Amino acid sequence: MIELRFHEELYDGFAIDEAVKLYEPYAAFTLVREPGGYIVKIEGRPESEGGADEALVAAELANYALGKTIERSRAATPATGEAKAAADDDATKEAA
Amino acid sequence: MSDMQTVLGEGTVQIEFDESFYPKDAIYGAAYVFIDRCYVHLDRAGDKRVRVTLRAKNASTADSKSFAGELENELLGQAWRLSIASENRQLIESITARALGGAAGPPGLDELLAMDIDEATAFDDPLGIAMSWEEKYKKKGGSSEETRAAGSTLGDDDETTRVPPVVPVASPATDETEKAT
Numbered sequence: 001m002i003e004l005r006f007h008e009e010l011y012d013g014f015a016i017d018e019a020v021k022l023y024e025p026y027a028a029f030t031l032v033r034e035p036g037g038y039i040v041k042i043e044g045r046p047e048s049e050g051g052a053d054e055a056l057v058a059a060e061l062a063n064y065a066l067g068k069t070i071e072r073s074r075a076a077t078p079a080t081g082e083a084k085a086a087a088d089d090d091a092t093k094e095a096a
Numbered sequence: 097m098s099d100m101q102t103v104l105g106e107g108t109v110q111i112e113f114d115e116s117f118y119p120k121d122a123i124y125g126a127a128y129v130f131i132d133r134c135y136v137h138l139d140r141a142g143d144k145r146v147r148v149t150l151r152a153k154n155a156s157t158a159d160s161k162s163f164a165g166e167l168e169n170e171l172l173g174q175a176w177r178l179s180i181a182s183e184n185r186q187l188i189e190s191i192t193a194r195a196l197g198g199a200a201g202p203p204g205l206d207e208l209l210a211m212d213i214d215e216a217t218a219f220d221d222p223l224g225i226a227m228s229w230e231e232k233y234k235k236k237g238g239s240s241e242e243t244r245a246a247g248s249t250l251g252d253d254d255e256t257t258r259v260p261p262v263v264p265v266a267s268p269a270t271d272e273t274e275k276a277t
Contacts, residue, residue: 010120010138010146059135059151066138067131070124 002058004040006065013038015068019061026052100168107158109150111167112141118171123148125174126167134163 006016016038020029030041042058045051103110115123123146127136134150141147148167152158181188203211224232 005139007138007140009140062137063131063135066127066136070128073121073124 002042002054004042004058004062006038006040006062008037010069011038011065012069012072015072016040016065018068019065022064023057023061025050027054027057102164104160104164107152107155107160109160109164109167110147111150111164112145112147113171115144115146118146118175119178122171122174122178125177126170129170130163130167 013033016031020031020040023029027045028043030043032039032041040061042054042061044054044057099114101112103112118126123138127138127148130136130150133154134152137149137151139147139149150160150163150167152160152163221227
């Protein structure tokens with residue numbers, strides 16, 4: 001079993017919920033709300049049941065939760081959208 | 097002193113720094129840049145301190161040292177962009193508002209009808225543009241029939257009142273003079 005801790009000041013609860021829903025077919029999740037943060041316990045499922053590697057699911061879930069948190073935070077403060085757009089432009093240029 | 101701590105591992109980087117130097121939005125922006133190449137995790141490492149952990153998705157091509165440097169640069173860049181955006185916010189807002197106002201176009205018929213226009217709120221019309229033709233050219237004391245008869249030829253179908261257009265034609269004498277010279 002893998003336990004992920006997300007600090008409440010850095011992660012959005014709705015983003016974590018969304019990430020758990022997205023990865024639910026690949027592993028079993030238990031969500032616990034603790035003072036100071038959210039804890040997600042991940043237990044792998046056998047491949048025959050459509051499960052995937054526990055560590056991979058945990059890492060992907062954490063990334064998805066962070067991405068959604070950032071997107072939600074940007075949507076709430078549109079003025080900082082320019083900075084994100086500029087960063088995206090830079091990343092595209094570098095990739096090219 | 098920024099007191100930035102970096103721990104390098106095999107395909108992993110842990111950077112810890114003070115949040116007062118890099119606002120949360122800058123940390124988010126920097127983390128977002130790495131999200132396609134790394135597994136990124138944010139955590140608190142004490143009061144006002146944040147720890148960013150990067151773990152490369154493709155460990156064979158990962159260079160943790162370059163990831164660390166890139167993240168530090170990105171943090172600085174994002175913080176600077178945020179500062180510029182907040183400084184120019186008013187200007188950006190005013191330009192956007194003007195652009196949207198211009199794009200909305202002139203008011204429609206319904207909007208014009210809904211406008212509260214009366215003697216007090218109507219605009220001044222010193223040239224009499226808003227006046228009808230009859231009102232503008234009416235002779236003092238004359239009837240409206242007389243006014244029409246004495247009026248200009250505008251809209252009049254009578255061919256005799258029309259003045260033919262003047263077309264300049266060069267005279268043969270002038271042409272000969274030009275040839276001689």
